[in-house]
Amino acid sequence: MNIDQEECRRLITGLLDNELTAEERIAANECLRRSQQCRVEYEQLAAANAKLSTLTLKEPEDHVLEQLWRSPYHRVAWKTGLWLALGSTTALVLYGVFEFARAVLFNSAEPVLPRMAVAGAAAGALLIFYTILRERLRTYKVDRYKDIER
């Protein structure tokens, strides 16, 4: 039987965990019988196994487990509420802007100077908004600290 080192390692791992078939167990024992390195590695695995087997975690309390699903319901409700509120507010603002533009900017009955002033103020505000947004996006791309929670 010719088994390479990697296969031996798999087999001695399975032997330690009692997970081998009868045929595999014979092959694993053959590895151990033939190779000194396999025997050393098996001893090392057994020592690590003994230490790891002592590890026991506390059982979680019922209230901790209950929260695992109660909170997501809250999160869904919170997110839905937030999107509804933001969406409605945005729609309202857009409607206001549209109505304002129709009543003042595109109303030929209004004098030209206030119309131009309002149009200039709106264009200025848009320009500032665009500049800030572009700057923020550019900074965000190279921001090393964006993943840090403040």
Add this chain to the structure above:
Amino acid sequence: MDERKAIDLCIIHRDPVGFEYLVRSFRREAFMHAVGMLGNEQDAADACQDSFLRAFSALPRVRTMERFYPWFYTILRNCCLNLIARRKTVADHTQREQQNSDAAQDEFSPSVLLEQTEEQRLVWRTLAAMTSADREILALKYIEGRCYDEIANLLGIPRGTVMSRLFYARQAFRETHDRINNAPRETP
């Protein structure tokens, strides 16, 4: 109700009662796995909540499902890895003097251990200092007590690869354990 019926309720009838049953059935093992990966109850609870929420949102897009937990495990695993990656980024950017592995050990609270012996604390610190991949397979084996076939099914890898990964994870554990055990103790 059983798992099959609950899955059918979720997928075919879009009934949240089925999902609640699945959460109740698998929340303990999900939580225990997350504690093993993340080291403390708070992060584990966050990861589980996030995972259940993602699973709940993704279910309407699922056509068929044999078992719930292997499907859910992929989501949970990604959430845990995301949290670990975020921690690493924070540690990198705050330029701690410690190594990242030492920073990870800070997150591993010994309060989750059943017995507070020095040996258990050392094993826990050792797990904290290992890579996520090694810690994951050791958590599946030792914290959850899963057999090779279950681990292979959850990770989507062949049984032989489970054996290989366990071999190298245990070797890494032994080396890290010796390194931590032999490191000079800090004096207060």
